[in-house]
Amino acid sequence: xxxxxxxxxxxxxxxxxxxxxxxxxxxxxxxxxxxxxxxxxxxxxxxxxxxxxxxxxxxxxxxxxxxxxxxxxxxxxxxxxxxxxxxxxxxxxxxxxxxxxxxxxxxxxxxxxxxxxxxxxxxxxxxxxxxxxxxxxxxxxxxxxxxxxxxxxxxxxxxxxxxxxxxxxxxxxxxxxxxxxxxxxxxxxxxxxxxxxxxxxxxxxxxxxxxxxxxxxxxxxxxxxxxxxxxxxxxxxxxxxxx
Amino acid sequence: xxxxxxxxxxxxxxxxxxxxxxxxxxxxxxxxxxxxxxxxxxxxxxxxxxxxxxxxxxxxxxxxxxxxxxxxxxxxxxxxxxxxxxxxxxxxxxxxxxxxxxxxxxxxxxxxxxxxxxxxxxxxxxxxxxxxxxxxxxxxxxxxxxxxxxxxxxxxxxxxxxxxxxxxxxxxxxxxxxxxxxxxxxxxxxxxxxxxxxxxxxxxxxxxxxxxxxxxxxxxxxxxxxxxxxxxxxxxxxxx
Numbered sequence: 001x002x003x004x005x006x007x008x009x010x011x012x013x014x015x016x017x018x019x020x021x022x023x024x025x026x027x028x029x030x031x032x033x034x035x036x037x038x039x040x041x042x043x044x045x046x047x048x049x050x051x052x053x054x055x056x057x058x059x060x061x062x063x064x065x066x067x068x069x070x071x072x073x074x075x076x077x078x079x080x081x082x083x084x085x086x087x088x089x090x091x092x093x094x095x096x097x098x099x100x101x102x103x104x105x106x107x108x109x110x111x112x113x114x115x116x117x118x119x120x121x122x123x124x125x126x127x128x129x130x131x132x133x134x135x136x137x138x139x140x141x142x143x144x145x146x147x148x149x150x151x152x153x154x155x156x157x158x159x160x161x162x163x164x165x166x167x168x169x170x171x172x173x174x175x176x177x178x179x180x181x182x183x184x185x186x187x188x189x190x191x192x193x194x195x196x197x198x199x200x201x202x203x204x205x206x207x208x209x210x211x212x213x214x215x216x217x218x219x220x221x222x223x224x225x226x227x228x229x230x231x232x233x234x235x236x237x238x239x240x241x242x243x
Numbered sequence: 244x245x246x247x248x249x250x251x252x253x254x255x256x257x258x259x260x261x262x263x264x265x266x267x268x269x270x271x272x273x274x275x276x277x278x279x280x281x282x283x284x285x286x287x288x289x290x291x292x293x294x295x296x297x298x299x300x301x302x303x304x305x306x307x308x309x310x311x312x313x314x315x316x317x318x319x320x321x322x323x324x325x326x327x328x329x330x331x332x333x334x335x336x337x338x339x340x341x342x343x344x345x346x347x348x349x350x351x352x353x354x355x356x357x358x359x360x361x362x363x364x365x366x367x368x369x370x371x372x373x374x375x376x377x378x379x380x381x382x383x384x385x386x387x388x389x390x391x392x393x394x395x396x397x398x399x400x401x402x403x404x405x406x407x408x409x410x411x412x413x414x415x416x417x418x419x420x421x422x423x424x425x426x427x428x429x430x431x432x433x434x435x436x437x438x439x440x441x442x443x444x445x446x447x448x449x450x451x452x453x454x455x456x457x458x459x460x461x462x463x464x465x466x467x468x469x470x471x472x473x474x475x476x477x478x479x480x481x482x483x
Contacts (some may be wrong), residue, residue, distance in 0.1 A: 147256050148308060150310070152290035192288065233255065
C-alpha cells in the first residue's frame with residue numbers, strides 16, 4: 001500500500017502537522033495508573049499511547065534464571081493488535097524482540113541491579129496506539145513506572161526521536177515523517193548524569209548532521225525529562241490537595 | 244557540603260540534593276544504598292522517589308515506594324506457604340522467602356516422630372524476628388521472644404512497607420497515639436503487615452481507617468495532629 005509522498009515541510013517551514021522543526025508533540029503523562037502492578041505509568045506523545053507496568057523486585061520464576069550477584073531485568077515491549085491501522089499479530093515479532101532488548105539494556109545501565117541479587121524486575125510495555133516513536137515513548141513510560149515502583153536508579157531516562165525529513169532535522173517524528181523521511185534516530189537520554197542510554201539510527205546522516213541531531217535530541221529529551229519529574233511529584237501533591 | 248533541598252521535600256531519582264565543596268571528597272561514583280543517595284563527581288544525587296531528610300549537614304532520602312527488603316532484628320509478620328521436613332517457609336511480602344526452623348518452635352524436635360503440620364499449617368500467620376540475612380541466602384526467622392509466635396486471634400492488615408516508618412512515627416509517636424486513643428493491641432511488622440486486636444468492632448474499624456489514612460498521606464506534614472483529630476472525631480461517635 002504505497003501512497004504518494006506527502007508534503008513533509010510546508011512552504012512556511014512548518015511540518016505537515018503544523019509543528020516547528022524543534023517542537024515536540026503534545027505530551028501527557030501519569031504514574032500509578034494500575035493498582036495491581038508495583039509501579040505503572042501511562043504516556044502519550046501525540047497519537048502514540050503507551051502503558052507501562054513494573055513488578056519487582058520479586059522472586060524469579062523459573063528459578064534457574066536467577067542471577068547470584070544481581071537482579072534479573074526482564075522487559076517486554078509489545079504492541080496491542082489494535083495499535084496499528086492493520087491488525088498486528090499479537091505474537092512477538094522480530095522487531096518487538098529487538099526493542100525489548102534495547103529498552104532493557106538502556107534501563108539496566110540506570111538501575112542499581114546489584115542491590116537485589118536472586119530477584120527479578122519485570123517491565124511490561126504495552127503500545128495501545130502507534131503513531132511513530134513508540135520505543136522512545138515506551139522507554140519514557142518504563143522509567144516512570146520503575147520510579148513509581150520505588151526501584152533505586154541513577155536517573156530517569158527520557159526518550160525522543162530526531163528525524164531528517166526533506167533535508168531538515170526535526171524533533172519527535174511521527175509515523176508519516178518516519179515513513180517518508182530520510183533518517184530516524186531514536187535516543188534515550190538521562191539528563192542529570194548526562195548519559196545516552198539508547199541510540200539507534202535508521203537511514204543516513206552526515207557526521208555534522210549527526211552532531212546536530214544529537215544536540216536537538218538532548219534538548220527535546222531534557223524537556224520531556226522535566227515533565228517526568230513533575231509527573232512523579234504531582235502524584236503526591238494530588239493527595240495533599242484532597243481531604 | 245551545600246544542601247539544596249528543604250527537609251521533607253519530595254525528591255525523585257536523579258535529583259541533585261547537595262553539592263560537595265571539598266575537592267578531596269569528589270569521586271567518580273559512590274553509592275550509599277541505605278541512604279538512597281549516590282555521589283557522582285561533586286554532586287549528591289537521589290535514587291528513589293522519597294522525602295529528603297536533613298540532620299546536621301547530613302542528608303538522606305526516605306523512600307515513598309518500594310518492596311520490603313529484610314534486615315536483621317526486624318519484627319515481621321509472615322504467612323506459612325510451604326512445609327519442609329525440618330522447617331517452614333514463610334511469605335514475608337519480600338522478594339526473599341523466609342525460613343523458620345522447626346527447633347525454633349518445638350523443643351527436642353525429632354523429624355521422625357513429629358509432623359510440622361501439627362504445629363503450624365499452611366495459611367497460619369506468625370509474628371517473628373529476622374536473625375540472619377545477607378542477600379546471598381534467604382532470611383532466617385526466630386519466634387523466641389516477647390510477643391512473637393503464631394497468631395491465634397485479632398486481625399492482620401497489609402499496608403505498603405515503605406509507609407511503615409510513618410505508621411510508627413518519630414520515636415514511636417504515631418503508634419503510641421493509635422494505641423492510646425483506641426486501646427487496641429497493635430504489632431507492626433516492618434514488612435508492611437500489621438496485627439491488631441480490639442475489644443470492639445467499631446473501634447477496630449476506625450483504627451483501620453486511621454492506618455489507611457496514614458498510608459495514603461504519609462508525605463503530609465503534621466500528620467500526627469491530623470490523625471489525632473481523626474480519631475477524636477470518629478471514636479467519639481462510635482462510643483456515644
